[in-house]
Amino acid sequence: MASTKEVIEKAKTFGSHNYAPFDLVLTRGEGAHVWDPEGKEYLDLLGGYSALNHGHKHPKIMAAAHAQLDKIAVVARCFLNEPLAEMAESLVKLSGLDRVMPMNSGAEAVESAIKVVRAWGVRVKGLAPHKAQIIVCSNNFHGRTTTVVSFSSEPYYREQFGPLTPGFTHVPFGDIEALENAITQDTVAFLAEPIQGEGGIVLPPPGWMAQVRELCTRKGIALIWDEVQTGLGRTGKMFAWQHEDAKPDLMTLGKALGGGVMPVSACVGKREFMDAIHPGEHGSTFGGSPFGMTIAKTALEVLVDEKLSERAAELGPKAMQRIRDAKLPGVKDVRGKGMLIGIELHPAMGGAHKLCEMLIKNGVLTKETRKHVLRLAPPLVISEADLMKGVDITIETIRQMYAQADQGAISASP
């Protein structure tokens, strides 16, 4: 097996440089544990940005994947396959929505939802073609495709990639009045994350999701929740909108829908909206493959059978409380929902990326979101003992970091 150094050199030489990864190579994983080529073990508190809610190599998902591989893996979408029908049925039953459009990446699921509501605008709402406006939030993250970055409010994601797709208006996240004021005759939908993940684990004010639901119904526009990161148990409910019973017209899922094995995403929605797209107008070669659908269906079963949402609801607050109780100097805020947790550092601490590097040395994997927020999104299968061990290492590492920081600057503006 190649060493860490050899893999890094080869990847840097031959791979594209659109990521700047840590100097860490992972070769093996099991549950919430991963190993590098030299055999060093790490606790995974990042969980693949929520792609690993089931942990690495979940035995039931692996068994289903192997069994399906022995039957058939890919079927062209001009034919049908049983796992596709079954996975769609499971997701409809879990969400209370009507139809499932399987895709691969999270960004593709968002693209699908955009096309669905634009088609609905023309075919059902009676808008002239090319008029539809979609309202989104500032500080959003919905993926990296050209249309999706067109409505990012981060210049860094957007500026080099024009010309951009028009048709999007921004309102501040969590501001119901601004949303109401932004709706015009041309508005077809409001698209938002229930909690902004990549934006720094930002929670909206309590009640906002329910208010958004009421407003969208009253104004006759579609509500799209992007649950790619928050969905599938992460926040302590199967879907984050369930915290306020704010059932959407359309919902996007991804990440953990692939059971920690492969990319699977979906746009799920009410019939009235989903049926606005006609055969041939949208699709994906691999979206809906029997292999992906078997994995997704099993991933959903595991979430329910192992009560992984309930685990997130129980363990996440315990982890947050432990960090708060440590009263760490240099930490401005500890926030989150379920097992989606953000630890905001004082700017004088030197940035959350540096903290991630120190944590890797101490055997814990995490990743910053925005410059000063450390994100914890552990696999939901993690044992309480492992989670608390990881939290304790994080607390200790933040103390180490504070010892090296400009403490005068921190106490001058806490």
Ligand SMILES: Cc1ncc(COP(=O)(O)O)c(C=O)c1O
């Ligand atoms: C809320 C949200 N939507 C969409 C995406 C894009 O998913 P993908 O990277 O699979 O395209 C992400 C990824 O982080 C996300 O957090």
